[in-house]
Amino acid sequence: MNDHRRTEPSRTADDRTSLTGFLQYQRETLELKCAGLTTDQLRHKAVAPSGLSLIGLVRHTAEVERIWFQAVWNGEDSEAYWPGTVNGTFAEFDSDQADPVEAFTVWRTACARSREIVDAAESLDATVKWRDELFSLRYILTHMIEEYARHNGHADLLRERIDGSTGE
Structure with missing residues (x-):
């Protein structure tokens, strides 16, 4: 797992750069957790009784990016x-x-589209109303970091059970 490098977020950047940097770091972490595995390993539900798999996490995060x-x-x-x-x-x-x-292609495409959308937004404080709730871009970026971080914890456990690989 060590041959994949992740982009370290800046320790001194402005809010937008910090949030997008941490989100990208979490995306790269998920990819790192899946690196070098076979199709069967990616599909493997390694922590019974859970039905969770690494490829399921990739597909889920693609959906979360889209939503x-x-x-x-x-x-x-x-x-x-x-x-x-x-x-x-x-x-x-x-x-x-x-x-x-297919899953990684869809996920990478969704991530690229998300980056385009965020880059086009004028302000982290801008808001949108969705299903009678108001969301700022700052909230969405923060939520996405939390979403990936939580699932990357799952990915840690899955990967360790699959082939013993540990660490970031």
């Missing part, structure tokens, strides 16, 4: 990448037949 940046912030009417539910859970977590190439 928060495209739908909520930008008001786009974007369709879910993996619509519906399977066995009572979001379809993106159904990893039994998940294609890693």
Whole structure:
């Protein structure tokens, strides 16, 4: 896992650069946790009884990127990448037949679109109303950092159970 480098966030940057830097760092951490694994390993539900897998996390974070940046912030009417539910859970977590190439392509595309949307926004304090709630761009970026950090903790456990790799 050590051959992938992550971009360290600035320790002295302004708010926008700090928030986007930490979000990118968390994205790169997820990719690092998945690096070098086979399709079966990426699909493996390594911590019973949970149905969580690394590829499910990649697919889920692609959906979260789409929802928060495209739908909520930008008001786009974007369709879910993996619509519906399977066995009572979001379809993106159904990893039994998940294609890693497709999942990483969708995720990387969603991340790139999110970066474009954030770059185009005038202010972190700007707000949008979505489903009768008001959200600032600052809130969305902070929430996304939290979302990735939580799931990267899951990824740590999954990766360790798959092949013993630990650490950031």
